[in-house]
Amino acid sequence: MHLAKRFLPILLVTLAAITAAFGQTPPPQTFQATIYFDYTAFVTSDGYLTSNALTNKFHFRRAYFTYENKINDYLKFRFRYDADNTANITSVDFAKQTTKKDDKLRPFVKHIYLEWSNDFLQSKVNVGMIETLAFKLAEDRWGYRSVAKTLLDGYKDITGVEVDATSADLGLTWKGTLFRQLRFGAGVHNGAHYSHAETDKFKKFSGYLQLVPAAGLNIIGYLDYEKQTDDRKAMTTKVDVLFDMVKNLNVSFEWFSYDSDNMLNSNGTQYKPSGWSVFGTYKIKPDKLAVFARYDRYEPNDTKADDEIGLIIAGLDWTPMHGSWKIQPNVWIYDYNDARKGDVIFNMTLFLNF
Amino acid sequence: MNERIIKWLVLAGFVLAIAFTPILLSAQTKMLQVKGSDTMVNLAQILAEEFMTANPKMPIAVLGGGSGTGITGLINGTCDVANSSRDWKAKELDLAFEKGVKPRLFAVAIDGLSIIVNEKNPLAKLTMEQVGAIYRGEVKNWKGVGGKEMKISLYGRQSNSGTYTFLMEHVMGNKPYSTDMKEMNGNAQIIEGVLADEGAIGYVGVGYVVDKATGKALKGLKILDINKTANGTAYSPLDKQAVDSGNYPISRPLWMATNGTPKAVAAAFLQYAIGPEGQKVVEREGFYTVGGKLQEQNAKNLK
Numbered sequence: 001m002h003l004a005k006r007f008l009p010i011l012l013v014t015l016a017a018i019t020a021a022f023g024q025t026p027p028p029q030t031f032q033a034t035i036y037f038d039y040t041a042f043v044t045s046d047g048y049l050t051s052n053a054l055t056n057k058f059h060f061r062r063a064y065f066t067y068e069n070k071i072n073d074y075l076k077f078r079f080r081y082d083a084d085n086t087a088n089i090t091s092v093d094f095a096k097q098t099t100k101k102d103d104k105l106r107p108f109v110k111h112i113y114l115e116w117s118n119d120f121l122q123s124k125v126n127v128g129m130i131e132t133l134a135f136k137l138a139e140d141r142w143g144y145r146s147v148a149k150t151l152l153d154g155y156k157d158i159t160g161v162e163v164d165a166t167s168a169d170l171g172l173t174w175k176g177t178l179f180r181q182l183r184f185g186a187g188v189h190n191g192a193h194y195s196h197a198e199t200d201k202f203k204k205f206s207g208y209l210q211l212v213p214a215a216g217l218n219i220i221g222y223l224d225y226e227k228q229t230d231d232r233k234a235m236t237t238k239v240d241v242l243f244d245m246v247k248n249l250n251v252s253f254e255w256f257s258y259d260s261d262n263m264l265n266s267n268g269t270q271y272k273p274s275g276w277s278v279f280g281t282y283k284i285k286p287d288k289l290a291v292f293a294r295y296d297r298y299e300p301n302d303t304k305a306d307d308e309i310g311l312i313i314a315g316l317d318w319t320p321m322h323g324s325w326k327i328q329p330n331v332w333i334y335d336y337n338d339a340r341k342g343d344v345i346f347n348m349t350l351f352l353n354f
Numbered sequence: 355m356n357e358r359i360i361k362w363l364v365l366a367g368f369v370l371a372i373a374f375t376p377i378l379l380s381a382q383t384k385m386l387q388v389k390g391s392d393t394m395v396n397l398a399q400i401l402a403e404e405f406m407t408a409n410p411k412m413p414i415a416v417l418g419g420g421s422g423t424g425i426t427g428l429i430n431g432t433c434d435v436a437n438s439s440r441d442w443k444a445k446e447l448d449l450a451f452e453k454g455v456k457p458r459l460f461a462v463a464i465d466g467l468s469i470i471v472n473e474k475n476p477l478a479k480l481t482m483e484q485v486g487a488i489y490r491g492e493v494k495n496w497k498g499v500g501g502k503e504m505k506i507s508l509y510g511r512q513s514n515s516g517t518y519t520f521l522m523e524h525v526m527g528n529k530p531y532s533t534d535m536k537e538m539n540g541n542a543q544i545i546e547g548v549l550a551d552e553g554a555i556g557y558v559g560v561g562y563v564v565d566k567a568t569g570k571a572l573k574g575l576k577i578l579d580i581n582k583t584a585n586g587t588a589y590s591p592l593d594k595q596a597v598d599s600g601n602y603p604i605s606r607p608l609w610m611a612t613n614g615t616p617k618a619v620a621a622a623f624l625q626y627a628i629g630p631e632g633q634k635v636v637e638r639e640g641f642y643t644v645g646g647k648l649q650e651q652n653a654k655n656l657k
Contacts, residue, residue: 028512028537072530073513073522119528122445180448216454244454247613248431286387286432 028070035352036061036146040345047343048336060085060105061146074117082110110168110194123176129194132169133185133206134238137220141242141252142279144292146351147330148313151254151277151296152238158309159300161273163258164226164234166193171203183210191226202227216244234260248283271301281317290317292330310335315349326351385413386619390424390437391516392540393559394608397463397639398437404635405626412619418540421516428613429455434620436611439465439516439559440523456614458655461607462627464598464642466560466591467517469578470545470571472552477501479579479588482603486525488555491532496553508535509547509556517541520606521557549574559608560591561640580604597642607648608641621656628652 037060042050063083070076085103092099113128138150148154152165171189178184184207191204206224213219222238238256257274265271279294293314300307315330328349335342388398395418402414419427421438428436429450442450442457450457469485471477480488480499487493488506496504510531511518522528538544544556545563563572569592571577579588582603589596589603596602616624626632633643644652 070513072533074530122448177445177448180451183448183452210452212452215451215456218452244452246454283431286430 030066030068030070032064032066032068033352033354034062034064034066035350036063037350037352039348041347043331043344043346044342046341047334048340049334049343050345051341063105063107064110065107066111076115076117078111078113078115080109080111081107083107108195121176121178123174125172125174127172129168129170130173130187130189132166132189133173133175133187133208134165134222134224134236135167135254137208137210137218137242138240138252138254141244141250141281142292142294143281144315144317144328146326146349147292147315147328147347148294148332150279151275151298152236152256155273155275155298158296158311159273159298161300163236163256163273164191164260165236165258168194169204170194170198181212183212184208185210200229214245218242218244228260228262232261234258234262248286249280250282251278251280253278265301265303269303271303274299274302287323288319291315292317306338308337310337315347324353384619385415386435386623387415387417387427387433388435388437388610388623389417389419389427389433391421391439391608392418392511393439393465393515393517393562394437394463394610397561397608397636397641398610400639401462401627401632401635402623404631405623408626409622412622414619414623420512420514421519422514425611428457428611429453431455431613434612435616435623438609438611439606440520441609442611443519457611458613458615460610460612460624460628460652460655461644461648462610462624462632463608463636464644465606465608466597466602466642467520467604467606468558468560468563468591469580469604470548470556470558470563471576471578472548472554473571473574473576474552475501475504475576477578478576479581481581481584481588482525483584485521485580486527486529489521489526489531489535490529491534494534504553507547507551507554508532509538509544509551509554510535511544511557512537512539517557517559521604524604524606545572545575559641564592564640566638566640594642598645605642607644616656624652625656 039058041056044050045055061084064080066078066080068076068078083105085105089099090102109129111129111131113126113130116125135150135152139145139153142150149157152163153167155161155163155165169189169191171187173185173187175185176183186207188203188205190198191202192198204224204226208220208222211219218241220240224236225233227233236256236258241253243251253276255276257272259272261270263271275296275298277294277296279292281290281292283290296311298309312333313330315328318327320327328351330347330349332345333342388402395416399416402416406412406414421440424433424436424438425442425446427433429446469480475496477496477500484493484499488499489508489510493499494506496502496506522531536547538547541558541562544558548554548556563575563577565572577591579590580603581588589601591597591602593602597605610624610627612620628644628649636643
């Protein structure tokens with residue numbers, strides 16, 4: 001965040017200079033709020049997640065506030081606040097050596113970037129605190145971030161294992177089209193995510209190739225690499241297959257493996273977290289009603305036999321009146337390979353977008 | 355009945371709702387969704403109304419929003435027919451390919467894109483190059499193009515408009531618009547702006563500026579003749595022959611696009627729009643009918 005604060009004035013000065021160069025008329029600007037609000041009820045009461053006193057709750061999972069400024073046909077600026085309610089430290093008592101926490105929704109900066117679109121390879125360059133390349137394409141196809149993150153994005157939430165995957169980071173990306181059948185993306189960023197300052201000299205390099213051999217069939221190979229120390233490295237390999245060949249139906253597959261020299265068992269052997277996900281959405285009545293379903297398989301440690309987690313997510317997406325709000329009832333069914341009992345959780349999700 | 359059983363019953367009900375909703379909804383009558391170009395919205399609305407009069411069991415809903423909005427809607431599956439007053443861009447064709455959408459384009463009318471000024475402006479014609487220079491902001495006074503000493507006020511559309519893109523690609527050499535241009539929501543707003551502002555220049559589809567009774571420009575407006583080059587002859591968009599022959603340099607087809615070969619209501623509606631009855635409506639609304647190679651392409655795309 002420290003770097004983000006240093007970066008912001010530079011971006012704003014650049015933006016002001018560009019605006020002045022192109023004239024005095026204020027460019028088109030938009031403000032947008034996107035909110036995910038849930039009523040959650042535990043259907044089981046003896047599972048790993050559901051065997052506690054809490055049986056149901058209302059909660060906001062996310063609130064985004066986005067400002068976009070279209071400077072001209074080629075330049076765009078975005079500033080996005082994100083707010084979540086993961087326990088925040090609100091005060092520190094040094095005398096008693098204690099801290100206070102609460103769960104108020106607090107905003108933090110998610111995106112501050114300049115986007116330059118140009119005709120060369122129909123490419124886009126993003127500079128600043130940007131969206132990473134790791135799971136944007138899968139997330140766009142899944143389309144229900146309001147219900148659940150995609151496999152790699154949400155891996156830590158489900159398994160507790162850090163696979164160094166973030167949706168935003170400080171750096172730059174370049175995406176473009178070589179041919180209609182072949183697109184690419186390349187990026188370099190801190191690798192410290194949007195919630196931490198960079199602390200080392202090493203940068204994360206990422207890239208993907210997107211092959212579209214037939215209309216509606218996408219095969220994407222993704223790789224990122226970062227040195228952790230002079231003699232240790234980490235690498236993510238990911239493959240997505242997106243199938244859009246039947247009208248209103250999307251079926252997609254996502255697989256990844258994380259290979260880090262820092263991931264060691266207590267006996268010193270290395271382990272690799274991995275996972276795969278298959279998901280589908282079907283628009284019964286476009287803009288009105290859709291159904292979605294997904295199955296994820298998580299393997300947090302490939303040297304252990306009993307730690308796999310299976311997760312089924314299914315639900316409805318109903319737009320009763322206007323696209324600015326949707327009702328998305330959904331159910332999550334967990335299955336654990338070890339002795340833990342499964343969980344069934346029902347969410348009534350309200351998606352708001354103004 | 356204990357609480358756990360009730361919870362499981364609620365869950366079972368939810369799963370059944372997911373399973374049976376598609377079956378219940380498939381029984382409903384589907385309305386054809388037509389979306390896109392604001393230049394075409396009135397024409398498409400009238401075509402749809404007349405089509406529905408003859409075919410009351412084939413409902414059609416028409417929305418504007420701009421060519422870009424219609425094309426995005428077709429790619430995302432939120433409309434059945436996309437209206438556009440420009441060609442599809444390469445990046446839109448790429449995105450359609452990526453998402454398994456196979457656009458089929460039908461030319462339903464020809465538009466002579468009209469450059470309009472206030473009737474008090476003494477200027478009668480401009481070259482293509484002059485129109486481009488004005489909209490790029492390189493010429494800011496009418497004196498610079500042979501007019502009187504008066505500041506030029508630019509009126510245009512927003513970037514999701516096909517007309518905005520068409521003018522940029524065909525007249526402005528793909529260079530950006532002046533940021534002094536007032537970006538209006540639709541053709542009617544441009545006309546209002548030009549009527550109220552003596553120094554104004556605007557661009558709109560010919561169907562919006564023709565008085566249908568007289569066949570001339572609406573009161574208070576002047577439609578400029580346009581030269582391809584400085585030495586050539588200037589032609590008016592009201593001259594059908596000049597538009598058909600290509601002598602009027604900024605004419606364009608107005609397109610309706612479907613995902614793949616149109617079927618059922620979409621096929622019937624398009625057949626009507628490009629057929630003799632639909633083309634009569636096109637002419638009545640001030641646009642020009644489609645002929646020759648475009649009609650051959652239309653016929654091929656219907657099969």
